[in-house]
Amino acid sequence: MMRVGFPPCLPSHPVLVGTMSPAIALAFLPLVVTLLVRYRHYFRLLVRMVLLRSLRDCLSGLRIEERAFSYVLTHALPGDPSHILTTLDHWSSHCEYLGHMGPVKGQILMRLVEERAPASVLELGTHCGYSTLLIARALPPEGRLLTVEWDPRMAVVAEKLIRLAGFDERTVELIVSSSEEVIPRLQTQYLLNQADMVLLAHRPRCYLRDLQLLEAHALLPAGATVLADHVLFPGAPRFLQYAKNCGRYRCRLHHTGLPDFPAIKDGIAQLTYTGPS
Numbered sequence: 001m002m003r004v005g006f007p008p009c010l011p012s013h014p015v016l017v018g019t020m021s022p023a024i025a026l027a028f029l030p031l032v033v034t035l036l037v038r039y040r041h042y043f044r045l046l047v048r049m050v051l052l053r054s055l056r057d058c059l060s061g062l063r064i065e066e067r068a069f070s071y072v073l074t075h076a077l078p079g080d081p082s083h084i085l086t087t088l089d090h091w092s093s094h095c096e097y098l099g100h101m102g103p104v105k106g107q108i109l110m111r112l113v114e115e116r117a118p119a120s121v122l123e124l125g126t127h128c129g130y131s132t133l134l135i136a137r138a139l140p141p142e143g144r145l146l147t148v149e150w151d152p153r154m155a156v157v158a159e160k161l162i163r164l165a166g167f168d169e170r171t172v173e174l175i176v177s178s179s180e181e182v183i184p185r186l187q188t189q190y191l192l193n194q195a196d197m198v199l200l201a202h203r204p205r206c207y208l209r210d211l212q213l214l215e216a217h218a219l220l221p222a223g224a225t226v227l228a229d230h231v232l233f234p235g236a237p238r239f240l241q242y243a244k245n246c247g248r249y250r251c252r253l254h255h256t257g258l259p260d261f262p263a264i265k266d267g268i269a270q271l272t273y274t275g276p277s
């Protein structure tokens with residue numbers, strides 16, 4: 001004889017389950033509310049930087065950097081890097097969050113470039129060219145900037161932005177490659193003997209590897225300045241630990257927040273290379 005019963009995976013007491021779920025949910029409510037309040041800035045960042053961006057990418061068939069460049073083309077003054085930078089800042093604050101360096105960190109970067117007056121600068125991680133314009137604008141006469149971007153589609157936008165701002169290839173050269181491939185070829189292929197200043201802005205988790213590559217290829221003269229963005233958010237703990245403990249750098253941290261999210265703490269590390277120990 002066949003016995004009919006509940007399959008083991010189905011609840012045998014549906015009424016009990018129906019009354020338990022809201023009770024459990026209610027018990028978790030204070031925790032969920034606390035988390036939402038505490039991490040609200042991170043949720044907003046996630047929504048603006050990931051969810052809304054992906055939706056707009058799908059709808060427009062363009063990337064955010066390409067949409068930003070279209071806006072710059074129609075709203076900024078060609079040949080005026082400052083106006084192009086403020087146009088990008090405005091677009092990022094009022095239209096779509098670009099995730100660029102932004103004006104507060106930008107001020108720190110520009111001040112350091114003006115103070116150090118480096119003859120040669122290497123930037124890793126061009127993105128759409130925002131920090132590239134900041135550096136190029138503050139370079140001394142005859143100064144040279146090499147900027148490296150591994151994403152070819154991003155590099156097309158950056159190249160157009162750099163040229164729109166009025167910088168020629170002698171002043172700003174964009175290299176489309178990954179940092180780890182290009183660093184060993186800088187001296188031979190790009191005739192960059194040494195870099196007086198380096199901006200690490202590509203991937204915090206690659207900072208340590210690339211700093212050690214620069215050291216290994218003798219690309220840093222004594223006194224060179226190495227700047228590293230996003231060392232606190234998302235963070236580069238191994239890089240910071242190495243810079244502080246290896247005995248070859250004097251370190252300083254500039255505390256800032258993210259553009260439009262000042263409550264999310266971040267920082268730019270400033271290292272001064274004291275030479276091989």
Ligand SMILES: C[S@@+](CC[C@H](N)C(=O)[O-])C[C@H]1O[C@@H](n2cnc3c(N)ncnc32)[C@H](O)[C@@H]1O
Pocket residue numbers: 099100101102124125126127128129130131132148149150151154177178179180201202203206
């Ligand atoms: C956070 S964005 C840089 C921000 C930018 N400098 C600005 O103007 O604010 C990082 C960029 O680095 C690029 N990138 C990441 N890893 C890289 C690597 N190993 N070599 C070269 N570019 C890299 C990414 O494609 C991205 O465009």
